[in-house]
Amino acid sequence: MTQNASAPVVERIDARHRYAILVDGKTAGFTAYRDRDGQRVFFHTEIDDTFAGQGLASLLVHEALTDVRKSGKRIVPVCPYVAKYLTKHDEFTDITDPVTPEVLQWLDAELAAS
Template sequence: MSESSISYVHVPELHRYEIRDDAAGSEPVLVGFTEYRLPDDVHVDFVHTEVDDSYGGRGLAGQVVAFALADVRERGLRIQAHCPYVVDWLSRHTEFADLVDPVDPV
């Protein structure tokens, strides 16, 4: 896998942003995602993020979260995060702090 073979795609019908390896064969291979729910018309609530173990340690989870949050910003929505990975990521990337709203515990 080279970095140029990785792509990030929004798949709204599945409520997730996917990480795909485009060099793995004729069809892109799903290697990770960050999943969300839409609790209302204003928020995108991130609930789960995962990356296939064979692709771990390459920063792909952070890249898909950055891609997803930039898309949320572009769409004029706000962020909530129940996913522990996204919560931690946001604590280290304050450039999205203006979009984050607190969440009620699940």
């Protein structure tokens, strides 16, 4: 059986503070972040039910974290999915910062203001 589907594409959308994963031009999911003092704080990852079970969340997060490395920022994994991903992928350990009460307080204020 031949599949005509194109490979998923990950895009950073700075205006919306997120990375989106597109399948055949449709948004299949996203991981949301806010930037803080050289850190990219990831706080939510979501894949549409229509696209579940295809490994898209893993691909999305991998591409997002790779982009963070290229940008020179550090990762703060508030999002449970990103945190779980990092426990299995130690290639990002050197640029990962812990989630602290200060980060959580800052993130709450950021999200309340937007």
